[in-house]
Amino acid sequence: MLVRSASCLKPFQRASFATAARLLSCVVTESLLRAIFIPICSNDLKGIAVILNSDTSQTGPVRAQDVFAVIPLRDIPFLKPDNHAEIGLLDPLDMLPYVYEPKPLDSAGSPVSNGYPKEIYKLKATIQTAVYEFGLSDLELTPSPGPLHLWSKFAEHRRLGKSLEMDVAEELRNSMEWQQYAYENLPPMPTFESPSILWEQCxxxxxxxxxxxxxxxxxxxxxxxxPGEFNWQEPHVRMVVVPRHRLNIQGPWDDYITPFIKKVRNIGENPLAILPTEVLVPVHELQIMNILEKFPEARVLPEEYSFVAFAQQSLRSVIIPAVMQATHLKLAFGIRLTSAVRTISPASAFLGPRFSSQVVPNLIYDRSLMIVQRxxxxxxxxxxxxxIAxxxxxxxxxxxxxxxxxxxxxxxxxxxALVETGYGGSDETPLVQIVFGLDDQEKxxxxxxxxxxxxxxxxxxxxxANGVAFEAHPxxxxxxxxxRSKELTGFVVRDFGGLRVHERSVIESTPLESLEGVIAPGHSIIADTLEDVYTRLYHTLIHNHLQQLxxxxxxxxxxxxxxxxRSHLEKQIPGGHELGKLWLAPETETLPGKCFMRMRFQGMYRTHLHAPFLNLIHYKGSKDMN
Structure with missing residues (x-):
């Protein structure tokens, strides 16, 4: 029987597919490569995606050498409105856990299975028939060696340069390695009664x-x-003493750090002296090497003056129950997670307390529904x-x-955590369905x-009302x-790094006369137009958050x-408002989408790069894609 869930694969193959599926999703959705949809009449799949090389002609016939990869699909993906043979948006959840590539011309015999189930070859025969009917009678397929081979082939076609090719290859290898480790060491599955930190760590x-x-x-x-060498979930927070004049301090820092000072003064045989001209700064233990190298004025306290913390999903935001109850710390460390090195820019440190105290109180939103973590x-x-700073x-x-x-x-x-499917077994049941008992479509x-x-x-x-979009990704x-009832009551939003703020709209809609002194000049959160705000909002709310749910x-x-x-957008966006015109207008077939791979090619993180993505708000279901 055909394997429909990647959870049935061995951890290495499962991790390989998880990385390959995301890579292929990006190259198709970001229009880096074209993908043709070929329907298949089968109980196991609805069709295949034939991804074409970047130099393939838009109008000429497709040849076997034009094929980059072939993926079996569980249903019909979101096809382009003006060309129902071409895929406009390809999501990893569209894909069955198999990827094929053209067999090299000099390859002979059957490829090694590398741990894949034998069904992969039965599936290949079905796909082979489909591509024959498509006119590719000379295309012979073989299971893909994995995401690193796909990336190398893509980089060569795009002529991206050896340095970039090797750097991204190392990032993909690293991601796949850590994903395999996660599959081999599943965290405890949370229940509704589990504390919030366990949900963060699941x-x-x-x-x-x-x-x-x-x-x-x-x-x-x-x-x-x-993998396995460091406990990311329970790091130690080290203490560093820095001359006060070497720091920019925003808000009542000393008040919030006093509990740490009281604790460290009682550690060890001799009371620790921290002068009024000095400031105690908590630092992630992995960042100590950077502190020693870059800041000779900083005095790193011995390890005995450290605290056990519990990391949230971001890994560098931590709670420290022994010291802090209603607050937690966002720390900087020189480690690249997804697209960025997770340090804290001076502009972001400057922004947070000022935006929290001066802008947030003046924004229009329902405070019973949304809690902004200041x-x-x-x-x-x-x-x-x-x-360096x-x-x-x-x-x-x-x-x-x-x-x-x-x-x-x-x-x-x-x-x-709600959309995690790794705990559901072969049927990929998400945690939200398990925990809330959503065992039928009506629920x-x-x-x-x-x-x-x-x-x-x-x-x-x-x-x-204000032209301010919070970055409400999951x-x-x-x-x-x-x-008691498990009923949803509202939301909490945190982290101001991905805000989008249209300054003129804020000034016109609040008592604030200027944002000078709140947002550093040139900060990436400033939007030149309201459409820019709506673009960020679409990516976080619609494309990223609601789509996966x-x-x-x-x-x-x-x-x-x-x-x-659509129903709730129509109810909640005032008639004639520009947001409604942009998102809901029938002619808005595409909206600017955030391009992870294009941004990576350019070395971008704070500044987003966009390409036209199909507007999911208009999606009516796969039945309309035929």
Whole structure:
């Protein structure tokens, strides 16, 4: 029988497919390579995606040498409205866990299975028949060696240069290695009663489409860390003493750091002296090598002056129950996770406390539905080189989830965890379905309808009224549920690094006369136009957040999930508003989408690069794609 779930594969092959599927999703959706859809009449699959090389003619006949890869599909993907033979949006969840490539002309005999189930060859025969009927009678397929081979072939076709090719190959290898380790060492499956931090630490796969979604790439002077060598979930927070004049301090930093000072003074035989001219700064233990190398003025306290922390999904935001109750720390470390080295720029450290105290109180949104976790205080180095200064910084942020059970009878669950499918066995049942008992379509529809209703009511008002979009992707967003009834009550949003702010709209809609002194000049969160704000909002709310939730609830291909989205958008966006004109107008067949691979080619992170993505809001289901 054909394997429909990657969870049935061995961990190495499962990790290989997870990385390859995200890579292929990006190259097709970002229009780096064209993909043709060929329907197949089979109980096991609905068709195949034939991905073509970049130099393939748009109009001429397709030849065997034009084929880059072939993927069997569980259903009909989102096809281009003007060409129902070409795929416009390809998601990893569209794919069955097999990838084929053309067999080299000089290859003889059957390829080694490398641990794949024998069904892969039966499937190949079905696909081979389809490509013959498509006119590719000279195309012989073989199972793909994996994402590194696919990337090497792509980079060669695109002439990206050896340096970039090798650098990205190392990132893909690293991501695949850590993904395999995650599959081999599954964290405990949370229940509704599990504390919020356990939900943060239950993530198996994480980002749904980023090819480097599990990367943990250390950069010098931090030594390389192999899977199993470091406990990312329970790091130690070290203490560093820095001369006060060498730091920019925002907010009442000393007040929030006093509990640490009191604790460290009682450690060891001799009381630790911290002068009024000095500041205590918590630092992630992996960042100590960077501190020693880059900041000779900093005094690193011995390891005995450290605290056990519990890492949230981002790995560098941590709670420290022994010291902090209603707050937690966002730390900097020189490690590349997905697309960026996770340091804290001086501009971001400057922004958080000022935006929290001056802008957030003036924004229009329902405070019973959305809780904005304010950044209360920060420190950052005054080093003149921002690329160095970003390695010594720390932010104190509110932590609603630490106290919400006792104070509000709520459970806060990071939304990434809701869509995790690694615990569901061969049928890929997501945690949201397991934990909330969504065992039939009627329950799933009702649950999603409430989620979308409150989601838009929480996040749209500040966009519509103030021109401010919070980056509400699943890692930044926590869903709040009533402890007794399990009913969704609202959301928490955190992290201001991905905000989009249209300055003129904020000034016109609030008592603020200027954002000068709140946002550093040239900061990446400033949007030149309102359309720029709506673009960021579409990526985080629709393409990233709701798409995966709708897919795992099995409400994508039947179109029901997107009908719910359209219904609530039409209700909640005022008539005639530009957001509605952009998102809901029938002629808006595409919207700018964030391009992870194109950005990687350009070395971009803070500044986004966009390409036209098919507008999921208009999706009616695969039945309309025929």
């Amino acid at each position: 993530i198996i796969e994480g980002h749904p489409t980023h090819p480097m979604h599990k990367m943990r790439r250390t950069l010098p002077p931090i030594n390389e860390i192999a 950044e209360l205080a920060s420190v950052s180095s005054v080093h003149p080189d921002g690329e 970003k390695h010594l910084a720390c932010i104190v942020r509110e932590c609603y989830e630490n106290t919400c059970e006792e104070e509000h009878n709520e459970r806060a669950i990071v939304c990434t 799933r529809v009702a649950w999603l309808d409430r989620f979308v209703d409150l989601f838009f009511k929480a996040f749209l008002p500040s966009v519509i 890692q930044n967003t926590l869903a709040r549920f009533d402890i 709708i897919r795992v609830l099995k409400l994508h291909y039947n179109g029901i999930g997107w009908e719910i989205v």
